Amino acid sequence: MIITKDIIFQQFANKVTAFQRREIDLWLKSKENQECYYRWLEEWEMQQAIYTPNTDKDLMIYQDFIRQNPVGGDKAVEESTVVPGSNWPIYGKWVASVLLVASVAILLLQHQIRYQSYTTEAGEQKSFVLPDGSHVTLLERSSVQFPRWGFQGGLREVQLAGEARFAVEHTPEDHPFVVKTERDFEVVVLGTEFSVEVREKMATVALKKGKVRVDYQVDNTHKEMLMAPGELVMFKGDQPPVKSIESSNQSIWDQKRFVFDHLSLTEVGKMLEDTYGVQVEIYNESLGNRRLMGSFMANNLDELLQTMSELLEVEVVRDEKKIIFKE
Secondary structure: OOOOHHHHHHHHOOOOOHHHHHHHHHHOOOHHHHHHHHHHHHHHHHHOOOOOOOHHHHHHHHHHHHHHOOOOOHHHHHOOOEOOOOOOEHHHHHHHHHHHHHHHHHHHHHHHHHEEEEEOOOOOOEEEEOOOOOEEEEOOOOEEEEEOOOOOOOOEEEEEEEEEEEEOOOOOOOOOEEEEOOOOEEEEEOOOEEEEEEOOOEEEEEEEEOOEEEEEEEOOEEEEEEEOOOOEEEEEOOOOOEEEOOOOOOOOOHHHEEEEEEEEHHHHHHHHHHHHOOEEEEOOHHHHOOEEEEEEEOOOHHHHHHHHHHHHOOEEEEEOOEEEEEO
8 A cells, every 4th residue: 555645644634544544554664754754744734724822822811810819728719710800700711721731732742743853861872864964973961953854955953962973964055054052152064074062061062074163152242263173162151162272172982082181070070970970079179170181991981980090099989870089
């Protein structure tokens, strides 16, 4: 049986037979067909006379109801028939709150349909190919999101939280490739290999080859910074980004090689927390200010901690999700 758009539209309208439903299930085992299915679902939804929620209005109604009806025991219940000064009975306000919840659910569903997401946990990495042919390696405790369709034409945008390496495919039309982050900066490229790391207290962009432009904000003013291969740009807190020539410490877990370029133990501890999902405790401030310099190999976190212990001449205690550094 050949699955066509008309058959899928009939399924959306709940008008297919049991046999057709089984065939559609088999057809959906293909990832390519799944993407087609989502495109047709959005097209079908756009053709239907579906209720479009006014979320702003519903939210105002709900907030007004909460303000006029604080929780106050029996008295609040007794007076919950009509709101003074309002022409709308209380049950109508409750309907508005239900509509608000439904509105949010609809928006979330539409978002899931339109965007593809990948997520990694501690100790996990994923590699995949974007619709335009660009390759992405998503590192530990990270997530990336991009449109399911329309990505190949015009602006190519991905949203990143955490760290990922990109090998961007060049397009004949020189379509820009943009990595957006939760911080006040984004990376714009045409065709190159680079990595972006976005953590709570620090963010970095490291360029392997090609050319990228980093767009960021300083005191609500738009700024741009061009990068050349081998350069590293680092963001710390609200300070302006700093560019360095060597990108050796672009990722302390890059290909199991750990490179520390004058990083304090406090900074490394924060990296360990963001990357491995552990809690790091440093015995005192003096110990946290000790600097790490050098390059070495480690196959896992335990080997890394053992090496750090020898370099700093300190005791490292690991208890499941907690790591303690003490003298």
